[in-house]
Amino acid sequence: MSREARTVIISHGSHTIRAGLGIHEVLRQPTVNLTARVGLRRSQLEGGENVKPADYLVGAILDEALRTQTAEDPVTVSWPMIGGEIRDWGGMAALWYHVLFFLLPVIRSSNSSVTLLSLPPTTITRSSSARIHKIFFDEFNTPAFCLVDSALASSFAVxxxxxxxxxxxxxxxxxxxxxxxxxxxxxxxxxxVGLGECTAYLAGQLGRDAKVVEALSGVQEDEEAMASTSSAPSSRQSRLLLALARELFAQGHVVADEASAAAGGSGAGASGDQAAEDDDGNFDVLGALTSGREKEAIAEQERRNKELVAQGKEPEPMQTAGDMAGQTISSAAALTAENGDDGGEDDDATIRVPFKGRNIRVPRSALSTALTPLVDPSVLSKVAASTDLLDLLTPLGSSSSSSQRTDWSSxxxxxxxxxxxxxxxxxxxxxxxxxxxxxxxxxxxxxxxxxxxxxxxxxxxxxxxxxxxxxxxxxxxxxxxxxxxxxxxxxxxxxxxxxxxxxxxxxxxxxxxxxxxxRTPDYFSDFKERVDLAPFLGATIYAKLVFADNQARGYVSKAGYAERGPAGAWSVMASDK
The missing domain is CATH 3.30.420.40 (ATPase, nucleotide binding domain)
Structure with a gap:
């Protein structure tokens, strides 16, 4: 296997880690997407300095531990990197250990995968570089290692x-x-100000809408969210508002301005032939009828009857378009009523969003102004003063609430x-x-x-x-x-x-x-219109260029590390790469 096929690319941010194995002819998107948080049980915390990277709970293992934790042995969650600053080196090593030996097919005892790690520029100093190299060479048995900041990697991507x-x-x-x-x-x-602050601002805007608050009153919370914070009514409402705001971002309903909101803020709708099929590819009678395609609905009914006859079964009685429309629309109305919605169509002022088994009407004006804190952070002052939304955003394990330290007006x-x-x-x-x-x-x-x-x-x-x-x-x-x-x-x-x-x-x-x-060039087909993946794409390009040099001028080999030690890694200047 060639060196390029054995190359590990890790793009590590404060919230998400993206990784992949191999530099392919057509550069591919990361195969690993991991939330950069770790957990320890109380019994492990009592061990103190004896905790090893393999003892941390990461990824799906952490999620399962949070669901099954007990009061006698709870799980403490922490974020090793907060705000581009490394606060827990043990947690960082645990994340890298999990990526290399659990999520990627790398064997520690016979590790032959050269590794490139991309980190935010604020984390890379002389001391941190030495410590990172020590972890990868001494603990992970890496044959060659390169450290690059994500800003430089992003520039390579474009x-x-x-x-x-x-x-x-x-x-x-x-x-x-x-x-x-x-x-x-x-x-x-x-x-x-980042995505979290914009989410809190959107949640605050939604909390000012009485109809949204009333709709959320009947929504059940997740057990994990209920256990993580207090049970006060205000906290419950804030948690639900934050969850709804996150869902709005995830579904793509949030837009940067009112013009974009009017054009497509309600999400991607189906039209044409796609409108007549559901997610499983089955014919949608209601979609065909409401779009004025009654003939296709009747033809579909005839096709089903032919299949029933071929199977030796009795065909269904033929119905007119009006009969089918009445039945399907009545069923849809009953379903929307059960979900807590009036069943009306989206209008210029609101959109309907599915949330925890209910359909909630959300004002479009709140969606089009959700990014206001990026250009005017002072709007967060009212959110911090009147709600606990920003406090709930604080990553678990941090020493204090960032919202209390920040003067948003300045x-x-x-x-x-x-x-x-x-x-x-x-x-x-x-x-x-x-x-x-x-x-x-x-x-x-x-x-x-x-x-x-x-x-x-x-x-x-x-x-x-x-x-x-x-x-x-x-x-x-x-x-x-x-x-x-x-x-x-x-x-x-x-x-x-x-x-x-x-x-x-x-x-x-x-x-x-x-x-x-x-933006990323179109000839990177997997990364077309994906500037959010620029750090990983750039890191892949950077690794292809750097590891092609057999003289190791742009990276540290195991022989070079053995000769110069961790501190010698800093002598591999970026200008030599």
């Missing part, structure tokens, strides 16, 4: 050696610039973090390239339609204000006034760079003239 990588995470977002195939350390900026927005990251580039003439090579990745990119275009639109405020000033705009309102700012006369975002050449009529060096987001 075929660029420079760009601004925006990783919208589960809790918070990270921005980092890549120049000349090197991540710029001083450019790392963090926004405290928290920088994601566009502001992008602007601040690019502004750290000393070579001002190259900043334009960073604005025009925006790489937006993270789980929300794959869940929310229009997230990237809406973020680019939000960044236009910086570009328009700076360009107007550089061209000597003299209109009322200054750089953000009628000559080049927002229509509402807003003063523009705080920290907008204003050049000293306002009278020259030309853009100053480094002034942004355009913002453009990149």
């Amino acid at each position: 075929g660029q050696m420079m760009g601004t990588v925006v990783d919208v995470g589960a809790r918070g977002s990270t921005v980092a610039c890549v120049m000349d195939a090197l991540m710029v350390p001083q450019s790392i900026k963090r926004c405290e 928290t920088p927005s994601l566009p502001a973090a992008i602007h601040a990251s690019i502004s750290t580039t000393l070579d001002v003439e190259r900043r334009n390239g960073l604005w025009e090579h925006l790489i937006v990745t993270g789980a929300p990119v794959g869940l929310v339609k229009g997230l990237t275009p809406s973020l680019v639109a939000a960044l236009q405020r910086y570009v328009a204000a700076a360009s107007a000033a550089a061209n000597g705009a003299q209109g009322a309102g200054g750089p953000a006034g009628p000559a080049g700012g927002d229509d509402d006369g807003d003063d523009g975002p705080t920290g907008t760079y204003t050049p000293n050449t306002a009278q020259s009529g030309k853009l100053a060096p480094g002034q942004p003239s355009n913002v453009r987001a990149l």
Whole structure:
């Protein structure tokens, strides 16, 4: 088996780990998707330092343990990496151990799989690099190992050696610039708003709708969720609202703006021939009748009767289209009434969403504004003050609630973090390239339609204000006034760079003239329109290039590790890879 076929790719984020074995001719999506949390039973915790990576509960084993835990021996869940910071090295080793030896066909005693690990740029330091190399060589018997930051991997995924990588995470977002195939350390900026905060904001908006709250009052909670928090009524309602908000994100109902919501926010609907078949491929009589295709419904009934005659059975009596319509619509009405819904169609104001056995009407306005915290974190102040939604988001095992530490009224927005990251580039003439090579990745990119275009639109405020000033705009309102700012006369975002050449009529060096987001090339067929998988795709490309060098200039071999030790891994600079 070739080295490429034996290569292990691991893309490790704060919330999710994606992994795969082998670099194929047609690059493939990850075969492993694992939630990056671990668990220990109370009996194991009492063992203290004797806990080994194999003792941790991970993945499906952890899920089963949570369902069957007892009061005498409960399971404690923790997240080894929170906010791009490693807090539990034992848990990290347990996650990697589970991926390599449980989810991938790697044998520890005869490990011949070279491994590439991609981590958030905030986690890679000299000390952490040495510790990671020690774990993989000493504990996992890895023959060769390469460590790369996810920002650089994402830039490889879109075929660029420079760009601004925006990783919208589960809790918070990270921005980092890549120049000349090197991540710029001083450019790392963090926004405290991520998918979790947007979910809490959406849940808060849903909680203001009396009909939604009333519909949730009859929903039964999962036993695991009930056991994880208090049984107070407010907590129960908050848990259900959060669960509904997560379901709305997962089903693709959340959109980045009202235009997208009007176009398709209610989810992908079936039409044409597909509307007449259910999920199992059976003919849907109700779908055919309600779409005006009565002849097809009657033809289907005749086909069924022929099959019955061929089997020696009595055929069913023929019915008219009106009879079938009355029966099927009555059955549908009874079903929707049983599920707690009035059975009406979706309208311009609401959509129906299946949730825990019921159909709940959700206002479209809440769906179209769910991402507001990304561009205006101050809206979370009211959520934090009036509900416990943000507290329920806090990962188990963290020392304190992030919502209590954060002053949302002064928290920088994601566009502001992008602007601040690019502004750290000393070579001002190259900043334009960073604005025009925006790489937006993270789980929300794959869940929310229009997230990237809406973020680019939000960044236009910086570009328009700076360009107007550089061209000597003299209109009322200054750089953000009628000559080049927002229509509402807003003063523009705080920290907008204003050049000293306002009278020259030309853009100053480094002034942004355009913002453009990149995507993965179409020739990566498995990754088409999947920028959320850019870190894994880029890590695969990076591994193909690095491990092809037999001189080990871009990675650490077992012989090199034995000669130089863990600290010697830091001497393998990224510029040599």
